[in-house]
Amino acid sequence: MCSQETYHPLTFAPKVDRLVQADRVDGSMYYDPDLFEAELERIFYKTWVWVAHESEVRNAGDFKTTRIGRQPLIVVRDKTGTIRVLENRCRHRGATVCEKQKGNATGFTCPYHSWSYGLDGKLRAFPYPDGYEDILDKQELPLRSLRVESYAGMVFASFNQDVEPLTDFLGEAKHWIDLFMKQGAGYPIKTQGEHKFRFQGNWKIQLENTTDGYHFPIVHKSWMSSVDEETSEMLSFMTDEKAVTHALGNGHSVMVMVPEHVDLDQDDGSEPLQERFSHIVEALSKDYPPEQVRRIVRSLHGAGFNLNLFPNVAMSMAFFRVLHPVSATETEIRHIALGMDGGPEIANRERLRIHEHFQGPFGFGSPDDAEAWERVQRGSLAGKDVPILVNRGLNREVEAPNGDKVSHATDEGGMREAYRMWKRMMSDE
Structure with missing residues (x-):
């Protein structure tokens, strides 16, 4: 069932007040597709979202794939022991660079044109580099990283680099x-x-x-x-x-x-x-x-x-x-x-x-x-x-x-x- 309303920022707040009251919520909260799209943008892509437990990426190179909303991600422990959350998207033409649910790797390579990335997300190499002379700098094209913080082994990530500290969010x-x-x-x-x-x-x-x-x-x-x-x-x-x-x-x-x-x-x-x-x-x-x-x-x-x-x-x-x-x-x-x-x-x-x-x-x-x-x-x-x-x-x-x-x-x-x-x-x- 499609919604008859759209969720433009200037008119959004009154609709939210109607949808959620102190003792009840509107049934459209469960089926409105426009509202769902707004939830992805305003909640899942803005706040802290749980992505892993530290035991799932115990050793350097250990990874798991997951997603926040529709966006595919890789949770990986790099060579320094740092847990990173990387966008699972090649910076060249957008293909995912990892399809396995979990495993251990030394890096990630796109299957489409073989652009390869380190565990820290940095672009390491690509084939036939002569076509990119003077027009591409590898340092400018890493896999994009999310903000990552952990508490008691629970790993959270956020697309919002300005999100409040995790300890404040957990309260x-x-x-x-x-x-x-x-x-x-x-x-x-x-x-x-x-x-x-x-x-x-x-x-x-x-x-x-x-x-x-x-x-x-x-x-x-x-x-x-x-x-x-x-x-x-x-x-x-x-x-x-x-x-x-x-x-x-x-x-x-x-x-x-x-x-x-x-x-x-x-x-x-x-x-x-x-x-x-x-x-x-x-x-x-x-x-x-x-x-x-x-x-x-x-x-x-x-x-x-x-x-x-x-x-x-x-x-x-x-x-x-x-x-x-x-x-x-x-x-x-x-x-x-x-x-x-x-x-x-x-x-x-x-x-x-x-x-x-x-x-x-x-x-x-x-x-x-x-x-x-x-x-x-x-x-x-x-x-x-x-x-x-x-x-x-x-x-x-x-x-x-x-x-x-x-x-x-x-x-x-x-x-x-x-x-x-x-x-x-x-x-x-």
């Missing part, structure tokens, strides 16, 4: 990132592989989902029935007063589902280890002291919360969920499993099995989520004057001393925070 979310990384049980976090899929729906539908606790026992009823009673009880947070959502500012939010696992370094020893992990306890006890065994096993499910970082990555219990907007009505999702870098292999295998059971392509969680997202997309086309409500919990939302807006984990405070940031960025002239 209150930094505290929760630090807590999330404690699931390594004393080891650094590493990625363990991923799977990728697309759903027929707008990117903001998925953005809303990560801190939407209201849907969990309904959409994921089949998963709840497939796990042992201890796991099911651990994630029964609907009436737990300690299960809360924090709106963290700048579009970020966190939903606490397992309060006793928010800080995995805090353990009074009273929580029994799950019986399902008894074989892991037995195996680890041969090589590790009891307190380390306990720390590893308590961390198998990851952190006790979902952290949503606007606009494109969720640090969700024990995995990263990354969204790539494809069009107004299509989104690509990557689910990246996490493990302990240097930790016991038996524990990392168990973390993969847990990941597969919920997030995997044959798991119980992701297919149910994707079905719900697509039904929201289809339903948004009916009743053009009927708003999408994000008002749950407004009657009990309170402000914490640090400025966080706090409500229950089943409330929609995380969605309201994301849309406040959306509105701010889309209204910025």
